[in-house]
Amino acid sequence: MLNTRDLEERWLKYKIKSYIPYAIIVVSLVVIILITSIFFNANKKEKELALVSEIKQEKQIENTQSVATTVIEKTEPKKIIVEIKKEVTQEVPKTINLASQNNLQKSSDEPFKLSPSLDFMKKMQHSSLPYHQNEPVQQQKSTSPVIEEVQDLGIEENVEIALVEEKPEKITIKRRDSSDDIRHIIKRFKKNNNPALSLFIAKKYYEMGEYHKAYNYALITNEIDRNIDASWIVFTKSLVKLDQKDMAIKTLRKYIENSHSSSAKILLDEILAGKFK
Amino acid sequence: MSSSIYIKSKNVFLDTVNSKDYVQLDRVSTIYQALKDSIKKPLKMILLYGKPGTGKSMFLTKLYNDLSSSQIVHIYQTPILDESEFYKVLAQDIFSTKYSGELNFTQFMKIVNNSDIGSIPVVLLDEAQLYSDNLMEKIRLISDTRTIKFVITLHKTEEEDLIAKEHFQTRIWESIELENASNAELKIYIQKKLMKANCFDSANMFTAKSVNKIFKLTNGNYRDTNKLLYALFDIYSAYDENHQLSSIGTTQVSNKLIEMSAIHTGLINA
Numbered sequence: 248m249l250n251t252r253d254l255e256e257r258w259l260k261y262k263i264k265s266y267i268p269y270a271i272i273v274v275s276l277v278v279i280i281l282i283t284s285i286f287f288n289a290n291k292k293e294k295e296l297a298l299v300s301e302i303k304q305e306k307q308i309e310n311t312q313s314v315a316t317t318v319i320e321k322t323e324p325k326k327i328i329v330e331i332k333k334e335v336t337q338e339v340p341k342t343i344n345l346a347s348q349n350n351l352q353k354s355s356d357e358p359f360k361l362s363p364s365l366d367f368m369k370k371m372q373h374s375s376l377p378y379h380q381n382e383p384v385q386q387q388k389s390t391s392p393v394i395e396e397v398q399d400l401g402i403e404e405n406v407e408i409a410l411v412e413e414k415p416e417k418i419t420i421k422r423r424d425s426s427d428d429i430r431h432i433i434k435r436f437k438k439n440n441n442p443a444l445s446l447f448i449a450k451k452y453y454e455m456g457e458y459h460k461a462y463n464y465a466l467i468t469n470e471i472d473r474n475i476d477a478s479w480i481v482f483t484k485s486l487v488k489l490d491q492k493d494m495a496i497k498t499l500r501k502y503i504e505n506s507h508s509s510s511a512k513i514l515l516d517e518i519l520a521g522k523f524k
Numbered sequence: 525m526s527s528s529i530y531i532k533s534k535n536v537f538l539d540t541v542n543s544k545d546y547v548q549l550d551r552v553s554t555i556y557q558a559l560k561d562s563i564k565k566p567l568k569m570i571l572l573y574g575k576p577g578t579g580k581s582m583f584l585t586k587l588y589n590d591l592s593s594s595q596i597v598h599i600y601q602t603p604i605l606d607e608s609e610f611y612k613v614l615a616q617d618i619f620s621t622k623y624s625g626e627l628n629f630t631q632f633m634k635i636v637n638n639s640d641i642g643s644i645p646v647v648l649l650d651e652a653q654l655y656s657d658n659l660m661e662k663i664r665l666i667s668d669t670r671t672i673k674f675v676i677t678l679h680k681t682e683e684e685d686l687i688a689k690e691h692f693q694t695r696i697w698e699s700i701e702l703e704n705a706s707n708a709e710l711k712i713y714i715q716k717k718l719m720k721a722n723c724f725d726s727a728n729m730f731t732a733k734s735v736n737k738i739f740k741l742t743n744g745n746y747r748d749t750n751k752l753l754y755a756l757f758d759i760y761s762a763y764d765e766n767h768q769l770s771s772i773g774t775t776q777v778s779n780k781l782i783e784m785s786a787i788h789t790g791l792i793n794a
Contacts (some may be wrong), residue, residue, distance in 0.1 A: 249758050249759055249762045249788070251759060251762045251763060251766065251768075251784075254784045254788055255784065256785060257784075257794045258780065258783055258784045258787055260794055261704075261783065261792060261794035262783075264794070310777060312647050381749065417713065
């Protein structure tokens with residue numbers, strides 16, 4: 248008679264033994280899958296983190312770029328001024344070259360281009376200033392159409408830069424009615440390119456102590472019409488105020504040579520004598 | 525099913541060499557016919573070889589039973605290791621010559637040459653691998669005289685193959701190899717064996733799945749299969765006696781019990 252109990256026990260042990268390799272394979276597979284999934288997830292997280300940090304960096308770069316652009320915007324007028332100054336000191340009558348430089352600058356700053364609204368146009372029509380009526384006559388006098396075109400672009404550029412600087416500083420701090428007037432006049436000037444308007448703006452800015460802008464608008468006026476004494480006077484005065492006395496004297500002398508203007512001579516004497524500072 | 529069926533089925537697989545238990549399978553029948561034909565041919569010696577448990581002894585017994593009615597056949601299932609004794613037994617059985625003293629090869633050859641028995645006697649020697657090299661050489665010499673035809677069985681091992689090569693390579697004219705059963709043959713073998721003993725219920729329990737399991741364990745070896753199935757029906761009868769059969773079922777052979785019987789017979793080392 249067989250001892251079936253003993254046999255069953257042996258059989259159970261045998262079954263357990265026979266399942267061990269399968270169990271090991273299954274467990275090892277599970278472990279491998281777990282490890283790979285953990286590794287994969289970790290990689291994914293790392294990638295996500297890297298992406299997030301990249302995005303952050305990009306944002307930071309964008310911010311810095313925007314800051315930089317604003318800084319550049321703020322600093323660029325000075326550069327332009329310096330460049331223009333140099334050229335002016337070398338050859339004052341060369342307006343086309345200056346215009347082409349302005350053109351190049353314009354292409355890089357195009358996104359910040361301002362365009363007048365229709366409301367303003369209406370306002371402008373209603374509230375036309377007395378000197379606006381003389382505008383067509385003065386325009387005919389002033390320059391050739393080619394120069395006009397080129398200078399127009401240059402003007403736009405300078406005006407934009409001026410506005411970018413002006414918005415945070417002038418409007419909020421000074422809160423003058425004259426600044427609003429200037430803005431209106433600038434817009435009008437942009438529209439019709441009247442040297443009388445630019446001269447007015449230059450004078451206004453000079454009065455307000457914004458010599459850079461005054462210099463810019465005086466220069467623009469000179470480019471449109473070289474024979475306006477008042478414009479050259481504001482231009483040289485602005486240069487003196489901007490600590491460019493030598494350049495102011497040089498420019499004034501060259502202008503006197505061409506125009507023999509008495510008011511320019513008086514101003515030169517005052518500068519040389521140190522009366523005008 | 526009553527326990528008597530299991531006991532009856534168990535006894536079917538008793539490891540005994542009985543020609544009545546011979547199960548005719550197609551391949552085995554072909555081989556057997558080839559062997560019978562070879563004996564009719566004027567061959568000196570026939571070698572029947574195969575792994576242990578492939579049915580060599582059964583073949584030899586079957587051949588003896590079939591031939592004994594028509595010609596002089598003598599079978600020696602256990603080897604006669606003493607040379608003198610071997611000659612004396614042959615002299616007595618074949619030539620009816622009793623020899624009291626020592627009988628050597630020369631004396632035996634004299635007896636063989638002087639005999640007048642008409643037909644050539646057939647001597648069937650089982651487990652020939654147990655004979656000494658010297659005696660095997662003498663057997664070869666006797667067969668060369670064509671006065672006695674020998675059919676010998678050998679286990680097929682590397683060592684025994686060497687014996688076969690050395691002693692019989694040039695002299696054996698017919699060599700027949702017996703192999704283990706295939707899966708299908710094993711199923712037929714089991715079922716035929718059970719049905720021969722009228723154990724139809726037990727025979728129906730062997731499905732392809734359970735036979736496949738048995739085949740995996742025994743590799744189709746008839747002796748191992750007999751041992752396994754003997755143990756299997758022994759366990760079945762034990763379960764039947766302990767009223768545990770309901771937990772196993774009787775419609776088909778339980779894999780658990782097959783494995784248990786394999787553990788019991790040593791086919792599984794648990």
